[in-house]
Amino acid sequence: MIHDLATRVLHRYEPERAHEMTIKALKAGLGPKAGPRFDPVLETTLAGIRLPNPIGLAPGFDKNAEVFGPMLRAGFGFVEAGTVTPKAQEGNPRPRLFRLAEDRAVINRMGFNNEGLEPFAERLARRGRGVVGANIGANKDSEDRIADYVAGLTRLWGLCDYFTINISSPNTPGLRALQTKDALEELLGRISEARAQLPARGRVPVFLKVAPDLDDAEIEAIVETAVAEELAAIIVSNTTLSRPALRSAHAGEAGGLSGAPLFELSTQVLRQFHAAAEGRIALIGAGGVGSGEAAYAKIRAGASAVQLYSALVYQGPGLVGRIARDLAARLKADGFLSVAEAVASG
Numbered sequence: 001m002i003h004d005l006a007t008r009v010l011h012r013y014e015p016e017r018a019h020e021m022t023i024k025a026l027k028a029g030l031g032p033k034a035g036p037r038f039d040p041v042l043e044t045t046l047a048g049i050r051l052p053n054p055i056g057l058a059p060g061f062d063k064n065a066e067v068f069g070p071m072l073r074a075g076f077g078f079v080e081a082g083t084v085t086p087k088a089q090e091g092n093p094r095p096r097l098f099r100l101a102e103d104r105a106v107i108n109r110m111g112f113n114n115e116g117l118e119p120f121a122e123r124l125a126r127r128g129r130g131v132v133g134a135n136i137g138a139n140k141d142s143e144d145r146i147a148d149y150v151a152g153l154t155r156l157w158g159l160c161d162y163f164t165i166n167i168s169s170p171n172t173p174g175l176r177a178l179q180t181k182d183a184l185e186e187l188l189g190r191i192s193e194a195r196a197q198l199p200a201r202g203r204v205p206v207f208l209k210v211a212p213d214l215d216d217a218e219i220e221a222i223v224e225t226a227v228a229e230e231l232a233a234i235i236v237s238n239t240t241l242s243r244p245a246l247r248s249a250h251a252g253e254a255g256g257l258s259g260a261p262l263f264e265l266s267t268q269v270l271r272q273f274h275a276a277a278e279g280r281i282a283l284i285g286a287g288g289v290g291s292g293e294a295a296y297a298k299i300r301a302g303a304s305a306v307q308l309y310s311a312l313v314y315q316g317p318g319l320v321g322r323i324a325r326d327l328a329a330r331l332k333a334d335g336f337l338s339v340a341e342a343v344a345s346g
Contacts, residue, residue, distance in 0.1 A: 007316035015097040015106075015313075019061075026067040032317045034075030039328035044339040046078075046305045047205040047232035047282050049131055049161055053077035053324050054305035054339050055295065058286055059135035059164070060108075061309050064115045065123040072130035075320040080307065081120070082135030083166050086151045088116035089139055092171060099313060100248035100259070104290065106310045108239070109255030111171045112137050117155045124159040134160040135209070140172050146187050150194045153206075157198050165191065168211040168238035170256045176211055181221040188229035205232030212237035212262065212269045212287060219269070223276040233282040235307065236270045237262075240287075259310035263288025267301050274302025274344055290315065292326025299339060300346025 010018040025031070042053035056078040057071050065081040072079055091113025098107045114120070124132065136152030138145035153163055167178040167187070178187055191206065208226050226234055239256025246261060266287025273283055285298030290311030298306045311319055336342045 007312075007314075011099070011101075014095070015099050016094065019097070023062075023067055026070040029070070031067070031070035032074045032321075034073065034321055034324075038075075038077075038324055041328050041331050041336070041338060042077075042324060044304065046284070047162065047207070049078070049205070051077040051131060051305065053327075054299070055320055055323055055327070056080060056284070056305055056307040058307035058309040059083050059166070060110070061312070063113065065120045065132075065134075068132045069128060069130070071317075072132075074317050075324060077305070078131035078133065078161070080133040080135050080164060081124070081160075082114070082164070083112050083137040083169070084114050084117055084120045084134065084152060084156075085112050085137050085139045086117050086142075086148050086155075087139050089113060096255070098250040098253050098255075100246060100250050101314070102247040103251075103259065103261055104311070104314055105246065105248070105257060105259030105261050106313060107250060107253045107255045107257050109171045109253075111140065112169065117152060121155055121159060124156065127159075131161045133162040133164055133207070135164040135166050137166045137169065138172070138175065145175070145178070146190050149187065150190055153191060153194055154198065157204065160204070162205045162207060162232070164207040164209050164235060166209045166238070168209050170211070170239060170241050179210060179214070179218065179222060181225065184222065184225050185229075188225060188231065192229050207231065207233040207235055207284070209235040210237055210273075212240045212266045213242060214269060216272065219272050220276050223273060223281065227277070227280045231281065233284055233304070234273060234277075235284040235286055236273050236303075237266045237287050240265060258287065259313075260288050260290060263290075263294060267297060270298060270301045270303060277302075289323075290319070292323045292330060295323050295327050296330045296342070297346065299342050300344065302344040304340070304343055 057076045059080045059082045062081045068079040092111035138148035285303030286307040289308040
């Protein structure tokens with residue numbers, strides 16, 4: 001309760017400043033702590049990784065791998081840090097983060113602001129227990145963006161439990177062009193070549209994060225390429241450039257929209273990915289997850305796990321525990337003995 005009250009107090013501050021304050025508080029040990037165990041019905045496996053529950057923290061919250069430990073202790077089944085780029089970069093000019101409180105949404109145009117690979121790697125090297133993934137991206141001014149992804153993979157190899165290739169942010173010009181078939185084949189081909197040169201090939205799974213703004217042909221091409229290059233999962237989805245009906249005065253701001261208004265679109269695209277994948281690759285559902293009901297809907301649409309971030313802005317860190325309890329109750333009420341049994345059941 002006290003942490004959720006603190007969340008409301010932080011709304012008095014400009015959004016990015018509030019986030020910076022949150023990170024400092026978590027580093028100081030002021031974050032919430034979940035109970036010692038989750039309901040066993042929530043235990044699951046994602047791409048060979050055992051999870052205490054299927055609720056993950058999406059990237060963007062812990063850009064510089066500073067607070068993955070506190071967020072795991074808060075109850076997340078896994079935490080994805082980043083997006084990290086080889087070189088540090090400032091990102092886009094402020095203001096670049098906007099609360100749309102009336103819509104339970106956020107618009108951001110951050111632009112991969114982060115401290116770069118070296119401090120990120122040093123922090124991951126000191127990590128303890130819990131599942132932590134690294135979301136890797138490309139510098140805005142890079143002459144070879146694919147080389148940036150290879151650099152991230154190589155530097156962080158052995159330091160995280162999985163990698164996510166982020167080609168779906170709308171805030172780095174031209175980045176989403178890597179989702180086209182030819183560009184994606186080149187990107188994933190070079191990633192595969194790099195993995196082959198690293199110790200214990202195939203030991204660390206690689207995921208792909210995609211946008212929700214895709215048509216059927218693009219979805220089919222992404223699935224086929226990801227399967228051919230032996231990726232372990234696809235995260236559906238990043239923020240959207242589309243604008244459903246919104247009430248907030250910030251609705252016209254440029255950038256990617258996340259939060260509650262993204263739920264329907266991202267879940268529909270998730271269903272399309274599931275249909276195209278035919279069980280050949282795992283899916284992770286992101287976009288508008290703010291309740292046990294929403295998490296369950298993503299799972300029943302084909303997701304083996306879910307991720308959230310924007311909902312924390314409005315509901316505080318106690319949200320993950322509430323989602324876990326509600327999700328467990330829903331699984332049991334429908335007769336499922338595990339998360340895996342409920343995947344694509346809806």
